[in-house]
Amino acid sequence: xxxxxxxxxxxxxxxxxxxxxxxxxxxxxxxxxxxxxxxxxxxxxxxxxxxxxxxxxxxxxxxxxxxxxxxxxxxxxxxxxxxxxxxxxxxxxxxxxxxxxxxxxxxxxxxxxxxxxxxxxxxxxxxxxxxxxxxxxxxxxxxxxxxxxxxxxxxxxxxxxxxxxxxxxxxxxxxxxxxxxxxxxxxxxxxxxxxxxxxxxxxxxxxxxxxxxxxxxxxxxxxxxxxxxxxxxxxxxxxxxxxxxxxxxxxxxxxxxxxxxxxxxxxxxxxxxxxxxxxxxxxxxxxxxxxxxxxxxxxxxxxxxxxxxxxxxxxxxxxxxxxxxxxxxxxxxxxxxxxxxxxxxxxxxxxxxxxxxxxxxxxxxxxxxxxxxxxxxxxxxxxxxxxxxxxxxxxxxxxxxxxxxxxxxxxxxxxxxxxxxxxxxxxxxxxxxxxxxxxxxxxxxxxxxxxxxxxxxxxxxxxxxxxxxxxxxxxxxxxxxxxxxxxxxxxxxxxxxxxxxxxxxxxxxxxxxxxxxxxxxxxxxxxxxxxxxxxxxxxxxxxxxxxxxxxxxxxxxxxxxxxxxxx
Amino acid sequence: xxxxxxxxxxxxxxxxxxxxxxxxxxxxxxxxxxxxxxxxxxxxxxxxxxxxxxxxxxxxxxxxxxxxxxxxxxxxxxxxxxxxxxxxxxxxxxxxxxxxxxxxxxxxxxxxxxxxxxxxxxxxxxxxxxxxxxxxxxxxxxxxxxxxxxxxxxxxxxxxxxxxxxxxxxxxxxxxxxxxxxxxxxxxxxxxxxxxxxxxxxxxxxxxxxxxxxxxxxxxxxxxxxxxxxxxxxxxxxxxxxxxxxxxxxxxxxxxxxxxxxxxxxxxxxxxxxxxxxxxxxxxxxxxxxxxxxxxxxxxxxxxxxxxxxxxxxxxxxxxxxxxxxxxxxxxxxx
Numbered sequence: 062x063x064x065x066x067x068x069x070x071x072x073x074x075x076x077x078x079x080x081x082x083x084x085x086x087x088x089x090x091x092x093x094x095x096x097x098x099x100x101x102x103x104x105x106x107x108x109x110x111x112x113x114x115x116x117x118x119x120x121x122x123x124x125x126x127x128x129x130x131x132x133x134x135x136x137x138x139x140x141x142x143x144x145x146x147x148x149x150x151x152x153x154x155x156x157x158x159x160x161x162x163x164x165x166x167x168x169x170x171x172x173x174x175x176x177x178x179x180x181x182x183x184x185x186x187x188x189x190x191x192x193x194x195x196x197x198x199x200x201x202x203x204x205x206x207x208x209x210x211x212x213x214x215x216x217x218x219x220x221x222x223x224x225x226x227x228x229x230x231x232x233x234x235x236x237x238x239x240x241x242x243x244x245x246x247x248x249x250x251x252x253x254x255x256x257x258x259x260x261x262x263x264x265x266x267x268x269x270x271x272x273x274x275x276x277x278x279x280x281x282x283x284x285x286x287x288x289x290x291x292x293x294x295x296x297x298x299x300x301x302x303x304x305x306x307x308x309x310x311x312x313x314x315x316x317x318x319x320x321x322x323x324x325x326x327x328x329x330x331x332x333x334x335x336x337x338x339x340x341x342x343x344x345x346x347x348x349x350x351x352x353x354x355x356x357x358x359x360x361x362x363x364x365x366x367x368x369x370x371x372x373x374x375x376x377x378x379x380x381x382x383x384x385x386x387x388x389x390x391x392x393x394x395x396x397x398x399x400x401x402x403x404x405x406x407x408x409x410x411x412x413x414x415x416x417x418x419x420x421x422x423x424x425x426x427x428x429x430x431x432x433x434x435x436x437x438x439x440x441x442x443x444x445x446x447x448x449x450x451x452x453x454x455x456x457x458x459x460x461x462x463x464x465x466x467x468x469x470x471x472x473x474x475x476x477x478x479x480x481x482x483x484x485x486x487x488x489x490x491x492x493x494x495x496x497x498x499x500x501x502x503x504x505x506x507x508x509x510x511x512x513x514x515x516x517x518x519x520x521x522x523x524x525x526x527x528x529x530x531x532x533x534x535x536x537x538x539x540x541x542x543x544x545x546x547x548x549x550x551x552x553x554x555x556x557x558x559x560x561x562x563x564x565x566x567x568x569x570x571x572x573x574x575x576x577x578x579x580x581x582x583x584x585x586x587x588x589x590x591x592x593x594x595x596x597x598x599x600x601x602x603x604x605x606x607x608x609x610x611x612x613x614x615x616x617x618x619x620x621x622x623x624x625x626x627x628x
Numbered sequence: 629x630x631x632x633x634x635x636x637x638x639x640x641x642x643x644x645x646x647x648x649x650x651x652x653x654x655x656x657x658x659x660x661x662x663x664x665x666x667x668x669x670x671x672x673x674x675x676x677x678x679x680x681x682x683x684x685x686x687x688x689x690x691x692x693x694x695x696x697x698x699x700x701x702x703x704x705x706x707x708x709x710x711x712x713x714x715x716x717x718x719x720x721x722x723x724x725x726x727x728x729x730x731x732x733x734x735x736x737x738x739x740x741x742x743x744x745x746x747x748x749x750x751x752x753x754x755x756x757x758x759x760x761x762x763x764x765x766x767x768x769x770x771x772x773x774x775x776x777x778x779x780x781x782x783x784x785x786x787x788x789x790x791x792x793x794x795x796x797x798x799x800x801x802x803x804x805x806x807x808x809x810x811x812x813x814x815x816x817x818x819x820x821x822x823x824x825x826x827x828x829x830x831x832x833x834x835x836x837x838x839x840x841x842x843x844x845x846x847x848x849x850x851x852x853x854x855x856x857x858x859x860x861x862x863x864x865x866x867x868x869x870x871x872x873x874x875x876x877x878x879x880x881x882x883x884x885x886x887x888x889x890x891x892x893x894x895x896x897x898x899x900x901x902x903x904x905x906x907x908x909x910x911x912x913x914x915x916x917x918x919x920x921x922x923x924x925x926x927x928x929x930x931x932x933x934x935x936x937x938x939x940x941x942x943x944x945x946x947x948x949x950x951x952x953x954x955x956x957x958x959x960x961x962x963x
Contacts, residue, residue: 100925109665191674250731266814268913269728270735271738271913272813297908297911297913298908305797306810309802491664496926498659515668517669544672
């Protein structure tokens with residue numbers, strides 16, 4: 062064992078040597094496997110992470126985000142800021158400058174017109190662009206000169222790094238996609254499957270929902286990269302088989318999204334062929350408390366609406382007691398292993414944005430019981446279930462069908478039963494739960510239950526949009542067709558006011574302070590959202606693959622140009 | 629006979645139309661939405677526009693009629709154009725998958741060869757294993773070999789492929805390292821080395837499916853042989869002094885094969901349907917994997933088209949079987 066460790070160490074040291082003076086295309090093929098196969102290579106028409114990560118090897122934005130949450134340049138010369146004049150002082154426009162001599166993989170030059178076109182492409186209402194939020198608030202995008210792009214916003218935009226930043230918003234080639242605007246977008250099969258890009262690789266073959274074959278891009282801006290001459294992404298199977306193909310059989314170099322049970326993680330790591338890497342973004346598995354009455358006795362159209370406050374959960378003491386009874390460390394141990402950690406925050410990262418709220422981590426059963434006693438919920442008839450005014454403390458707790466979630470349900474039910482709460486569990490098909498069909502009673506927006514559990518995250522390190530979900534106006538109601546992100550129907554004018562202030566604030570430190578305050582308002586101050594586990598994305602890479610730096614803020618393959626073969 | 633065939637063909641048209649409507653409604657009324665795999669970070673209004681761009685917000689009847697037109701006119705016309713260079717289908721919208729925005733028939737065309745090679749080979753291997761086991765088990769009924777054969781069939785029947793497949797992966801890929809666990813669909817067989825590679829990557833899925841197929845067929849073979857072993861003509865053959873070999877392999881086997889061949893033939897349409905679990909487990913991009921992927925993503929055009937093609941195949945093979953009976957057995961007269 063010691064010898065092996067020593068050898069591995071030596072190999073790791075040697076690994077850096079070839080990287081320093083590597084040449085383009087000297088390291089053969091890099092093989093990736095995704096448990097869900099890639100369906101399309103155009104991120105503007107896909108919503109699936111698998112497609113976006115795959116396309117990030119080919120298509121690039123102006124700027125990306127590194128693992129620490131900092132902006133880095135991709136196509137741009139530098140990151141525009143107020144200081145360097147790239148962002149106007151009133152925050153209403155941002156000007157990007159393209160690097161000189163940039164070429165598409167077909168050899169034609171990249172110009173500002175391509176970026177203007179990309180904006181038109183995604184904002185065409187008939188196109189069904191899935192990344193439309195990236196261009197929200199953008200009044201116009203214009204080509205000042207062939208290498209300068211000016212994005213003008215309709216008002217001051219404290220966070221101007223949305224359009225053309227990150228893998229969700231890359232630049233498309235105008236010449237290739239010109240005929241694919243609007244309603245024609247989905248019919249451009251060849252363009253959508255084999256987009257021409259500026260990234261380190263170019264698509265050479267695409268089989269829908271199976272394999273993407275790529276070759277190095279001879280026109281990539283760094284002449285020494287990528288080290289690999291070709292790349293292939295094989296999709297399909299499940300997380301377990303993907304992890305096995307890297308960690309046990311060594312057939313693949315990299316497997317994305319290998320979220321497998323903790324005991325399997327340990328067994329596979331022991332094979333010594335690869336390692337798991339984890340990146341923590343903002344994904345939080347949480348319990349959402351319903352502040353409105355979901356009772357089936359209410360007429361349809363009034364269930365789970367603000368007309369009827371929740372008979373039990375409207376009391377903050379009950380909500381707090383339910384949170385206190387949970388041991389989050391056990392949940393992590395059972396469900397996620399290295400891929401999770403306990404949290405009390407809706408915004409768990411980046412660090413500068415996260416509140417230091419840790420009060421919920423230690424389980425406090427006596428404290429929870431005392432709170433319920435105090436709230437007037439006592440077991441008066443001796444059946445083990447607390448009651449008040451003839452009403453039992455009974456809760457319907459729903460989530461999606463998923464083995465980890467069912468484990469969580471069982472554990473939490475045990476804790477709550479110990480507390481004297483009657484718990485009924487319900488598991489719903491994820492397609493229905495997240496499907497948003499207003500006709501179905503089982504969507505997470507309709508929330509015909511008392512408590513529900515799922516995970517959500519912010520798609521930007523700056524959580525302004527994400528925190529905006531909890532404004533009063535975003536509550537799903539029958540009037541808006543049950544659409545809206547304020548699942549709890551939480552409504553606090555103070556919160557709305559503070560969020561409005563966040564959208565006006567430009568100073569980063571002040572923004573972070575407000576975000577923390579907003580986070581605390583929905584978590585520890587109100588217990589409307591009860592966060593459980595901060596989930597990371599767990600991926601696996603072979604020991605023979607070097608240069609991997611997993612990233613939670615941008616594509617996981619953000620630095621694929623720097624990957625190399627450990628010899 | 630010709631009138632009968634024609635009548636059956638004409639009758640198949642309303643049957644298939646009814647089937648297509650039922651499939652369409654079933655798939656459409658099933659809960660779920662094509663947007664269910666989109667991350668929650670995409671806001672509701674963007675989702676709504678995406679649904680509109682797919683045409684998924686149209687009334688059911690509009691989408692059904694559109695699909696019928698695409699299936700029965702646009703797609704054949706596109707095929708025709710491809711063969712003869714005509715322009716019948718120019719500017720027409722083909723059936724597009726919602727998940728990948730690629731034409732459904734292109735995807736099927738990409739996947740059918742894999743399914744036919746892997747599932748077809750597994751079927752063949754299954755038959756080749758099953759027949760000798762069935763024959764010898766029947767000949768030496770209740771012997772040790774027969775008991776072993778029964779055990780083998782029991783295992784093949786009762787162990788689901790997701791379990792046996794995973795077991796094979798752990799034994800043959802992880803421990804022994806003989807075979808890959810993921811099927812490389814880009815592999816082009818053009819020399820001896822790539823042929824060996826193809827055999828290696830087919831080994832595990834074929835083994836998994838072959839075991840399940842062999843189990844069923846070996847039981848049919850055994851019972852059919854047992855039925856015939858006790859017949860008078862067998863006693864006569866023995867009495868004539870023919871060797872055991874001739875009696876079993878010529879007289880008994882030939883007669884016993886008739887029902888077994890029927891069973892084997894009726895299993896053939898299933899090959900086109902692929903094997904959902906096995907294909908998924910080993911990353912074979914066949915029809916079965918496409919179907920399950922489309923169901924997960926609520927990709928209605930893909931599910932609808934695949935399900936309808938299976939329906940056509942089943943109706944067609946039933947017709948072929950009926951016609952063949954009439955041809956083989958003059959006692960069956962349809963006219």
